[in-house]
Amino acid sequence: MKGSAYYTAPPLVQDPWPIKKALTSSDVDITHPFLTLSRQQVECHILSYMTPQQQEQLRAEAQVGFTAQDDDTGEVSVMKLKWRGSYYNLVGKWGKVVRGKGLQVGQEIKLRWSNGFLHYSVPQQQIVAVPSMRVAAPPILQENWPIRKALTSSDVDPNHPFLPLPRKSVEEHILVHWVPQEMERLRREEQVSIYARDYDTGDVHEMKLKWRGNYYHLIGKWGNIVRHKGLSAGQEIRLRWLNNFLFFSVPEECYIPAGSGRDDSWPIKKSLTLSDVDTNHPFLTLPGKAVEDHILFYWSHPAIEQMRSAYQVGITAQDDDTADIYVMKLKWRGSYYNLIGKWGKIIREKRLEVGKEIRVRWDNDRLMFSVPQ
Incomplete structure (x- = not known):
């Protein structure tokens, strides 16, 4: 998945809206209408x-129907x-809600359950000051990423998920940038909860920064980030603190190497990770x-509509090295796709290992792949 910003203000009395969230780009995307919670x-x-x-x-069914009420309009x-595993999606009429209320990135939605209804509200006057994470937004300049690290094999190991950062x-x-109380809590408790925002996708993750002597470890959802972004050893991660968020980025060019001055017949290249x-x-x-950009672009409209509605599409895949053909599925997971089947x-047949490069392209209505020896 896609992850999001969840927080509850520390009230002196019980908050009538226990769930609050700043809407992300995926939350207001009417082509894939769902609210992630x-x-x-x-x-x-x-x-x-x-x-x-x-x-x-x-x-039993991984989903349940109910009645939802817009407390702003009474609708x-x-x-x-x-149920999506580590999170939930609110679906059904969410696309209609997005259009009807004109929802935008950064607006705050409030939710509660009362009298057998899910109640929600998006006060029009309240916009949460969260910068848009899409590329179209004013970017964080390259020189404004003060922490950079080439990921190691242990950094991308989902079995021991943590990212060590130099003290x-x-x-x-x-x-x-922290207040003295937060730094004292880090020293006393050795870890502090923070929000980490993926600058590339807009996803927000609840994580923890843990003190380990000469290093600090970023823990919590790091394993999910490794899997979701398909991170591999050698890629560069960039980090900075801004607006009470830990922003991180693994630039897109790390996934798709820039052209070398000629037309590359393999537009998607990736170093295989442990999870792969x-x-x-x-x-x-x-x-x-x-x-x-390089696969769905060539699909027919019905195939794309099937991906949007069913989240997966059956495809034919061919090993360009051996000419073997496989019936497989491409599954949409939000900010990434999984090739399964x-x-x-x-x-096993190709004896794939961590660090080997796989190359992928779409050609003649099938997914071609190659792992040069």
Whole structure:
């Protein structure tokens, strides 16, 4: 997935709106209409108030229908809450809500469960000061990323998910912006919760910064970020602290190497990661923009509509090295895509390893791939 900003202000009395979120670009995208909500918030403040029958339906079917009310207008609609593993999606009439209320990135939505209804509100006067994370927004200049690191094999190991950062860099470029109470808590408790924002996608993750002597470890959702972005050893991650967020970026060119002055017949190239070659959970992660620019671009309108509605499409894949053909699926996961089906078999047959480069293109209605020896 795609991750989002969740926070609850520390009130002196019980907050009537226990779930609050600054809307992201994916939340207001009417071509893929859903609102992403965190697992903890939903289970604490929505599911605990649902009827046993609704809870059982959610467990059995991974989704449950209910009535939602717009407290700003009084409008009522039938919607669904869909379980997506580590988060939930609000679907159904969400696209209509986005259009009807003219929702924008940065606006704050408030939610609560009351009297058998999901209530929500987006006060028009309240815009959360969150900069847009899309490329069209004013970018953070290249020289304004004071912390940079070439990812190592241990950094992208999803079995031991943490990103170590040098103590000096963290203290000079992150902790210097913190209030004394936060720094004292870090020293006393050895870790502090923070929000980390993916500058490339706009996703926000609840994470922790943990003090480990000469290093600070970024933990929490780092394993999810490694899998979702398909990170691999050798890629450069850039970080900075801004507006109470830890921003990070792995530039798109790290996924798709720049052209060398000629027309490259393999527009998508990637160094395989540990998760890519794990035969217990076999899938190949490909970055969303690369897939949309170099694969979906050539698809028919019905195929794209199927991807939007079913989140996956069956395709034919061919190994350009051996000419073997496989029936597989391309699955949409928000900011990235997974190639599934026969991937485990391909891993074993080609003896794929971490660090090997896979090349991908769309040609003659099939997905061509190659792993040069």
